[in-house]
Amino acid sequence: MAGPFADIVPLGTRLDRAMTYRVPENLLEQTDRPRIAEGSRVLVPLGPRWATGIVVAFRDRTELESVRAIAMCLDPYPVITAALLETCRWIASYYLCSLREVLTAALPAGIHTQSNQRISIHPEHPLNGSLTPRQSAVVSALQDAGDLNLRQLERRLGKGTRGIVHELVRKGVLEAQQAMVDPRVRISTQRVARLVPTDPEWATAELPAIRKRAPKQGVCLDFLLEHNGTATTRELGEIGVDARVLRRLADRRLVDLHDEEVVRDPYAQVTSDPPDTFDPTADQRNALDRILPDVKDSRFRVHLMHGVTGSGKTLVYIEAVAAALEQGRGAIVLIPEIALTPQTVRRFRARFGDRVAVLHSALSAGERYDAWREVREGRRHVVVGARSAVFAPVIDLGLIVVDEEHDGAYKQDEKAPRYSARDVAVVRGQQEEFPVVLGSATPSLESYHNADTGKFDRIELEGRVDDRPLPEVRLVDMRQEGGDLFSTALRQAIQDRLGRDERIILLQNRRGYAPFVQCTECGVSQECASCQVTLTYHAPRAGSDGRMVCHYCGRTEPRAPVCPSCRAPGLRLFGSGTQRVEEALAERFPEARVLRMDVDSTSRKGSHERILDAFGAGEADILLGTQMVAKGLDFAGVTLVGVISADTGLSLPDFRAGERTFQLLTQVAGRAGRGHTPGEVIIQTYRPEEQPLLCARTHDYATYVSGELQTREALGYPPFGRMTLFLFRGPQERDVAKAAGECAETLRSSDSEGLEVLGPVPAPLARLQGHYRWQVIAKSFSAQRLNKAARHALERHHRRAVTLSVDVDPVSML
Ligand SMILES: [Zn+2]
Numbered sequence: 001m002a003g004p005f006a007d008i009v010p011l012g013t014r015l016d017r018a019m020t021y022r023v024p025e026n027l028l029e030q031t032d033r034p035r036i037a038e039g040s041r042v043l044v045p046l047g048p049r050w051a052t053g054i055v056v057a058f059r060d061r062t063e064l065e066s067v068r069a070i071a072m073c074l075d076p077y078p079v080i081t082a083a084l085l086e087t088c089r090w091i092a093s094y095y096l097c098s099l100r101e102v103l104t105a106a107l108p109a110g111i112h113t114q115s116n117q118r119i120s121i122h123p124e125h126p127l128n129g130s131l132t133p134r135q136s137a138v139v140s141a142l143q144d145a146g147d148l149n150l151r152q153l154e155r156r157l158g159k160g161t162r163g164i165v166h167e168l169v170r171k172g173v174l175e176a177q178q179a180m181v182d183p184r185v186r187i188s189t190q191r192v193a194r195l196v197p198t199d200p201e202w203a204t205a206e207l208p209a210i211r212k213r214a215p216k217q218g219v220c221l222d223f224l225l226e227h228n229g230t231a232t233t234r235e236l237g238e239i240g241v242d243a244r245v246l247r248r249l250a251d252r253r254l255v256d257l258h259d260e261e262v263v264r265d266p267y268a269q270v271t272s273d274p275p276d277t278f279d280p281t282a283d284q285r286n287a288l289d290r291i292l293p294d295v296k297d298s299r300f301r302v303h304l305m306h307g308v309t310g311s312g313k314t315l316v317y318i319e320a321v322a323a324a325l326e327q328g329r330g331a332i333v334l335i336p337e338i339a340l341t342p343q344t345v346r347r348f349r350a351r352f353g354d355r356v357a358v359l360h361s362a363l364s365a366g367e368r369y370d371a372w373r374e375v376r377e378g379r380r381h382v383v384v385g386a387r388s389a390v391f392a393p394v395i396d397l398g399l400i401v402v403d404e405e406h407d408g409a410y411k412q413d414e415k416a417p418r419y420s421a422r423d424v425a426v427v428r429g430q431q432e433e434f435p436v437v438l439g440s441a442t443p444s445l446e447s448y449h450n451a452d453t454g455k456f457d458r459i460e461l462e463g464r465v466d467d468r469p470l471p472e473v474r475l476v477d478m479r480q481e482g483g484d485l486f487s488t489a490l491r492q493a494i495q496d497r498l499g500r501d502e503r504i505i506l507l508q509n510r511r512g513y514a515p516f517v518q519c520t521e522c523g524v525s526q527e528c529a530s531c532q533v534t535l536t537y538h539a540p541r542a543g544s545d546g547r548m549v550c551h552y553c554g555r556t557e558p559r560a561p562v563c564p565s566c567r568a569p570g571l572r573l574f575g576s577g578t579q580r581v582e583e584a585l586a587e588r589f590p591e592a593r594v595l596r597m598d599v600d601s602t603s604r605k606g607s608h609e610r611i612l613d614a615f616g617a618g619e620a621d622i623l624l625g626t627q628m629v630a631k632g633l634d635f636a637g638v639t640l641v642g643v644i645s646a647d648t649g650l651s652l653p654d655f656r657a658g659e660r661t662f663q664l665l666t667q668v669a670g671r672a673g674r675g676h677t678p679g680e681v682i683i684q685t686y687r688p689e690e691q692p693l694l695c696a697r698t699h700d701y702a703t704y705v706s707g708e709l710q711t712r713e714a715l716g717y718p719p720f721g722r723m724t725l726f727l728f729r730g731p732q733e734r735d736v737a738k739a740a741g742e743c744a745e746t747l748r749s750s751d752s753e754g755l756e757v758l759g760p761v762p763a764p765l766a767r768l769q770g771h772y773r774w775q776v777i778a779k780s781f782s783a784q785r786l787n788k789a790a791r792h793a794l795e796r797h798h799r800r801a802v803t804l805s806v807d808v809d810p811v812s813m814l
């Protein structure tokens with residue numbers, strides 16, 4: 001068949017390949033309607049349904065005998081730019097997932113039109129045949145409701161209903177019709193009233209008569225006059241002007257009513273700090289001298305900016321973004337977790353005002369869509385956002401900054417595409433030709449190694465701004481301290497700060513009250529029934545008893561009165577979470593005002609900001625929390641940082657456990673002494689001889705990294721070797737183990753040279769949410785060979801009862 005044809009990836013389906021459609025004439029011509037291009041969003045028929053799809057290629061011919069036509073183009077511009085489409089293709093190929101999964105991640109959620117089947121009783125069917133009980137149930141549900149879609153029927157009548165419906169449709173008892181479902185998220189509008197007369201004389205001449213004859217109309221006209229001639233109908237409603245009054249005024253041509261698009265911008269009200277005055281340090285000047293020429297010449301290069309905490313990296317980012325804007329180009333600034341660093345957003349808004357769009361997952365779908373459109377339509381040029389903002393469709397992108405580039409939050413590992421936003425940023429820079437700036441006080445070993453080998457340009461910021469000293473760090477050996485939660489040193493330091501009205505940050509990287517509950521007789525601990533992990537005890541709150549919580553699936557249970565195994569009474573609480581530390585603080589320092597920040601205290605929207613604002617405003621003396629308190633907080637009054645237990649992460653079965661501990665300790669220590677008074681850091685540990693702790697004590701990144709790199713090289717771990725993790729999950733352990741075994745065998749028999757295969761073994765979390773988990777790890781020094789072998793293994797996986805997910809360059813090994 002001769003074309004033109006388009007290959008289209010349908011979204012909102014499980015189809016993992018592109019489908020070919022005919023392009024109707026009217027979509028090719030340059031008319032007032034949008035012209036179709038690669039990256040356009042279109043509506044297409046798919047089986048009996050309608051679906052939204054993305055055009056990924058055009059072709060002149062197809063081998064297919066019958067091809068259906070594209071129904072319409074949905075936007076006035078391609079939603080995925082040509083360059084971004086290339087990056088999406090790279091992600092699909094490198095991370096071994098489908099282009100559909102990548103495109104879905106790259107677009108705001110919920111904006112797609114679809115159709116589904118409305119099922120009803122066929123009007124001409126006399127219901128006199130004999131029906132099975134389940135068939136009658138379907139019929140009577142429809143008699144009650146009129147029509148329902150398949151999903152609603154399934155929800156009411158349970159699984160397997162689909163088959164019964166299809167059978168009844170075949171028999172002619174029921175009929176099925178396709179109905180369009182509007183996207184969940186749409187452009188939001190508001191109704192606006194505008195005063196029609198513009199002549200200033202009019203008000204004096206006519207208004208008094210109107211006020212007298214029709215007082216309500218007079219109120220409305222007066223209000224409009226006071227508000228530059230326009231107001232929303234909602235504002236008018238609040239002063240008693242209803243739709244009837246407005247209609248009268250519209251009939252008299254005194255008021256014009258129309259709908260206006262509203263941009264839902266939760267940051268519109270955010271007060272911005274005054275712009276920073278920039279008097280660069282020598283280090284900052286040097287950093288800009290290295291970065292700015294690449295921004296100006298639109299040259300791809302990756303700069304790894306290694307700057308100690310408090311060295312003023314953000315100001316360098318801001319100047320680099322300003323340079324991109326001067327060139328008429330835009331910029332993306334990635335931050336690991338926006339909620340934890342409201343200050344950063346404020347600083348960018350202070351400098352760039354409304355040109356900044358903020359994109360992150362805590363926005364509502366509507367807010368996200370609006371921010372995305374502002375960017376795509378070229379009204380905003382700077383995006384500050386979390387992981388998925390790396391896909392932002394910035395027009396003429398000229399720079400990406402990745403702040404805290406070592407942070408694990410940049411890797412999406414819970415679902416495909418399992419991409420690293422940092423690595424995608426580098427690929428985008430290469431594809432679209434602009435520089436990428438990676439910044440951190442504790443660069444990942446991957447990036448550090450890339451700088452060692454000359455792939456990245458290394459920039460060092462060695463001193464803090466204003467020559468403030470790095471805080472003094474002390475390690476306290478808890479084996480000498482007799483089991484108390486606070487060592488003598490930490491107790492004294494806290495008391496000291498409270499007396500001087502200085503502030504304190506305390507880190508305990510475990511939430512809840514006690515991480516586990518154990519029988520003192522037989523050693524059994526209370527475990528989650530569907531996950532093979534111990535339950536964490538959470539202290540009673542107002543209105544509820546203490547309970548045991550699974551931190552993996554969220555299941556809660558009461559605390560067992562006796563041992564589940566030997567029935568002995570006296571299950572004891574072991575370990576300390578943030579709640580227990582909070583309780584101990586209240587006992588020991590009753591006068592101290594404490595704020596707790598962890599997943600439990602920040603579940604509601606905006607609660608991070610409330611806690612941080614309160615601490616910033618001096619409403620508390622101590623901020624206690626999990627790793628959330630280690631990230632990027634910048635409070636001048638903090639002079640003491642205490643780490644209750646540095647050992648929580650060290651013994652995890654993950655080769656990055658040491659690296660993460662070093663990063664966490666260095667980051668949290670960096671919160672101290674950012675103002676004029678020098679800071680002090682006290683780290684409590686049972687393992688004071690461990691390298692990550694020793695190096696954190698002396699702020700010695702270089703020594704830590706060179707030692708760790710040697711170990712990694714010897715073992716073939718990243719950044720030297722590459723890894724791919726195959727995770728198998730399913731309800732039957734036998735099937736899961738078998739699938740993992742077959743995968744390992746396929747990998748081993750592949751003729752890939754230098755491929756090392758570990759496993760199959762049960763995953764470190766061997767059972768989660770009732771599913772058994774097994775894993776296989778493949779290692780190689782060549783990313784290409786590893787990719788090829790993994791692709792082959794993935795194609796051979798065919799056990800339907802077992803889910804396989806592939807994680808390329810995994811960040812979490814748990
Ligand atoms: Zn027991």
Ligand SMILES: [Zn+2]
Pocket residue numbers: 528529530531550551552553554555769
């Ligand atoms: Zn669980």
